[in-house]
Amino acid sequence: MNALATILEVRGLSVSLPIGGKLTPVVTDMNLSIARGEAVALVGESGCGKSMTARAIIGLPPPGAEIAGSIVLKGQELTQLTPSERRRIGGREIGFIFQEPMTSLHPTLSIGAQMTDGLRYHLGLSRTAALERARELLDRVGIPRGRDILAGHAHQLSGGMRQRVVIAMAIACGPSLVIADEPTTALDVTIQAQVLDLLARMREELGLAMLYITHDLEVVADFCDRAIVMYAGDRVEDGQPEQCLTRPRHPYTSGLVAAIPRMGGTSARLSPIPGQVPPVGAWPAGCRFAPRCAIADEICATRPVFDAGVRCWRPLASPAP
Amino acid sequence: MSPPEKLLEARDLAKTFGKVAAVRGVSFALRRGETFGIVGESGSGKSTLARLLLRLIEPSGGGVHFRGRDLTSLGREEMRRERRHIQMIFQDPFGSLNPRMTVGELVAEPMHAHDIGERGDRGARALKLLDEVGLPAAAGARYPHEFSGGQRQRIAIARALASEPALIVADEPVSALDVSVQAQVLNLLLDLKERHGMTLLFISHDLRVVEFICDRIAVMYLGEIVELGDKAAICGEPRHPYTQALFASAPGRPKTARLAGEIPNAADVPSGCAFRTRCPRAFDRCAIDHPPLRALGGERFAACHLVEPAAEAVS
Ligand SMILES: Nc1ncnc2c1ncn2[C@@H]1O[C@H](COP(=O)(O)OP(=O)(O)OP(=O)(O)O)[C@@H](O)[C@H]1O
Ligand SMILES: Nc1ncnc2c1ncn2[C@@H]1O[C@H](COP(=O)(O)OP(=O)(O)OP(=O)(O)O)[C@@H](O)[C@H]1O
Numbered sequence: 001m002n003a004l005a006t007i008l009e010v011r012g013l014s015v016s017l018p019i020g021g022k023l024t025p026v027v028t029d030m031n032l033s034i035a036r037g038e039a040v041a042l043v044g045e046s047g048c049g050k051s052m053t054a055r056a057i058i059g060l061p062p063p064g065a066e067i068a069g070s071i072v073l074k075g076q077e078l079t080q081l082t083p084s085e086r087r088r089i090g091g092r093e094i095g096f097i098f099q100e101p102m103t104s105l106h107p108t109l110s111i112g113a114q115m116t117d118g119l120r121y122h123l124g125l126s127r128t129a130a131l132e133r134a135r136e137l138l139d140r141v142g143i144p145r146g147r148d149i150l151a152g153h154a155h156q157l158s159g160g161m162r163q164r165v166v167i168a169m170a171i172a173c174g175p176s177l178v179i180a181d182e183p184t185t186a187l188d189v190t191i192q193a194q195v196l197d198l199l200a201r202m203r204e205e206l207g208l209a210m211l212y213i214t215h216d217l218e219v220v221a222d223f224c225d226r227a228i229v230m231y232a233g234d235r236v237e238d239g240q241p242e243q244c245l246t247r248p249r250h251p252y253t254s255g256l257v258a259a260i261p262r263m264g265g266t267s268a269r270l271s272p273i274p275g276q277v278p279p280v281g282a283w284p285a286g287c288r289f290a291p292r293c294a295i296a297d298e299i300c301a302t303r304p305v306f307d308a309g310v311r312c313w314r315p316l317a318s319p320a321p
Numbered sequence: 322m323s324p325p326e327k328l329l330e331a332r333d334l335a336k337t338f339g340k341v342a343a344v345r346g347v348s349f350a351l352r353r354g355e356t357f358g359i360v361g362e363s364g365s366g367k368s369t370l371a372r373l374l375l376r377l378i379e380p381s382g383g384g385v386h387f388r389g390r391d392l393t394s395l396g397r398e399e400m401r402r403e404r405r406h407i408q409m410i411f412q413d414p415f416g417s418l419n420p421r422m423t424v425g426e427l428v429a430e431p432m433h434a435h436d437i438g439e440r441g442d443r444g445a446r447a448l449k450l451l452d453e454v455g456l457p458a459a460a461g462a463r464y465p466h467e468f469s470g471g472q473r474q475r476i477a478i479a480r481a482l483a484s485e486p487a488l489i490v491a492d493e494p495v496s497a498l499d500v501s502v503q504a505q506v507l508n509l510l511l512d513l514k515e516r517h518g519m520t521l522l523f524i525s526h527d528l529r530v531v532e533f534i535c536d537r538i539a540v541m542y543l544g545e546i547v548e549l550g551d552k553a554a555i556c557g558e559p560r561h562p563y564t565q566a567l568f569a570s571a572p573g574r575p576k577t578a579r580l581a582g583e584i585p586n587a588a589d590v591p592s593g594c595a596f597r598t599r600c601p602r603a604f605d606r607c608a609i610d611h612p613p614l615r616a617l618g619g620e621r622f623a624a625c626h627l628v629e630p631a632a633e634a635v636s
């Protein structure tokens with residue numbers, strides 16, 4: 001990959017949190033890189049560390065978190081910056097979209113006040129210029145009556161409209177990276193499809209690098225260029241979404257995909273993965289998936305290394321070339 | 322072949338909350354032993370319909386007939402007794418499980434309420450139900466907050482089974498669960514349904530889940546059923562423009578059509594066909610005439626001026 005085009009490069013990222021008075025790892029050895037215009041999906045079940053990875057990247061981990069590893073954004077090492085430098089760069093270069101738009105929107109401030117805040121702080125625009133730019137942004141995300149919306153409040157908008165406003169805010173300062181944490185999970189399929197279309201268009205028009213967090217690989221299969229599958233704080237597979245869906249290599253990815261009811265499917269029962277995800281602090285020492293893996297072996301008591309796109313000693317059949 | 326037995330029938334059910342028309346004239350019949358799905362976008366009236374069927378809220382119009390009895394005419398005590406046969410499972414089992422009761426007590430409670438079995442046997446039967454839903458006996462002595470989302474949904478299912486209902490109404494029972502946990506709970510529901518011969522009304526906005534678990538499906542839009550038919554027909558060759566657009570938006574489907582705009586406010590339902598403001602095929606008549614749900618033949622129904630009954634259905 002062209003080094004110039006790389007927007008985000010994360011190497012050996014680990015996040016530990018104080019849980020029950022003990023510093024407990026929740027993300028370990030995370031590597032990921034995203035190029036300009038590229039969209040990478042971060043996929044996995046609840047609690048596997050997707051949001052914590054994102055929060056480490058934007059520099060907003062929970063209090064008491066310990067973070068190790070390197071996070072390079074457009075050639076600049078973020079972990080070396082002071083918190084205020086980090087906020088300044090982060091606010092401008094990284095746009096963020098949360099699952100529940102109400103988390104990103106203030107309940108009592110007007111939409112206009114919220115949208116112009118970042119524009120004035122990061123771009124130094126006047127109040128009038130910032131309002132005009134906010135209206136343009138709303139137009140861009142498919143909200144025509146921008147002026148009325150700016151004067152109103154978040155609770156007056158539908159879920160889909162709120163998510164459009166949040167997207168407008170995320171792209172407001174011309175970021176190079178947008179991190180979207182389950183942006184469509186709370187939305188209906190028809191609105192989900194509209195929001196994905198909008199994100200795809202923004203990505204193309206603005207050449208954005210995008211990290212898209214989801215627990216549903218199928219939803220992002222056509223949207224993302226690459227998918228990183230996480231299990232219990234680990235990156236277990238890194239490949240093309242279509243390949244992860246049809247020819248997964250890690251036994252966990254394979255189990256995850258088999259559990260999705262597929263449209264047009266005919267089987268009488270689904271194939272859930274046996275057992276449960278181990279809670280943080282109680283991960284097995286070797287392969288963390290071993291207690292649930294049908295093909296686990298003695299070697300799996302040793303922690304597997306990440307090699308050729310999978311963290312597994314006995315990956316499933318290689319993908320066809 | 323004799324016609325399938327109707328377990329429950331909704332006749333022209335309606336519910337308004339002030340200006341909001343949440344359910345507008347819904348009629349359908351549940352057949353004994355089937356899994357009947359209700360799909361639709363947020364605000365289309367699915368949960369309100371479910372609450373009307375159980376008479377947890379009073380209808381503004383129409384009625385519900387369960388095993389031939391008109392539930393809306395029953396007095397308080399009679400209705401309470403009838404509830405033994407219709408149980409409900411919700412999306413968030415936490416909200417419906419009393420945090421101060423142990424899981425064993427929670428599962429035994431409906432047996433006390435409906436006087437099922439000998440008092441002394443109920444504890445043992447609760448443990449047997451927990452075993453049936455895949456929870457260890459030790460779970461009986463613990464409290465709901467000690468369990469994961471998937472386990473809590475199992476507890477809610479065990480509790481629903483305790484009164485040996487003929488019908489379970491499940492409102493988004495797996496929507497808050499991860500896919501692999503969701504698969505476990507869906508399989509469990511199917512196993513229990515087979516074993517106990519129950520009828521299941523399954524509400525969901527996830528088309529993949531509905532297609533997997535249901536025999537027949539009703540599609541709702543703004544408080545009305547716009548299409549109804551067996552699973553293969555609804556998922557395979559939807560006829561109503563809304564059903565077509567809905568399935569074209571489903572994950573894993575080729576993205577052929579996009580639906581513009583959002584579902585209108587239920588306090589301000591468009592005249593004529595309620596879907597006309599988003600329908601790619603709307604024409605003059607759609608703003609004036611309300612399209613009724615018409616039989617298309619082969620036990621399919623759709624409410625659209627452009628969807629004509631099949632020739633054999635007319636003859
Ligand atoms: N503030 C916190 N304090 C302590 N532990 C936390 C905190 N936030 C998250 N965790 C734990 O860290 C782990 C990773 O959480 P994270 O939010 O990254 O999961 P996720 O993959 O985003 O899950 P979800 O799909 O549910 O959003 C989880 O086990 C969670 O319980
Ligand atoms: N108690 C109530 N008071 C006023 N309006 C209500 C009440 N309950 C529901 N509504 C309104 O009735 C309409 C239908 O709501 P309902 O909850 O039945 O939809 P739903 O299809 O279950 O949606 P979701 O998928 O979001 O659960 C909505 O417009 C809702 O705002």
Ligand code: SF4
Pocket residue numbers: 250251252287288289290291293294295296297299300304311312313314315
């Ligand atoms: S390393 Fe072993 S236990 Fe882990 S996924 Fe691979 S085969 Fe299974």
Ligand code: SF4
Pocket residue numbers: 561562563594595596597598600601602603604607612624625626627
């Ligand atoms: S009646 Fe008209 S508006 Fe309604 S679905 Fe049919 S074509 Fe569309």
Ligand SMILES: [Mg+2]
Pocket residue numbers: 050051052181
């Ligand atoms: Mg998360």
Ligand SMILES: [Mg+2]
Pocket residue numbers: 367368369492
């Ligand atoms: Mg509902």
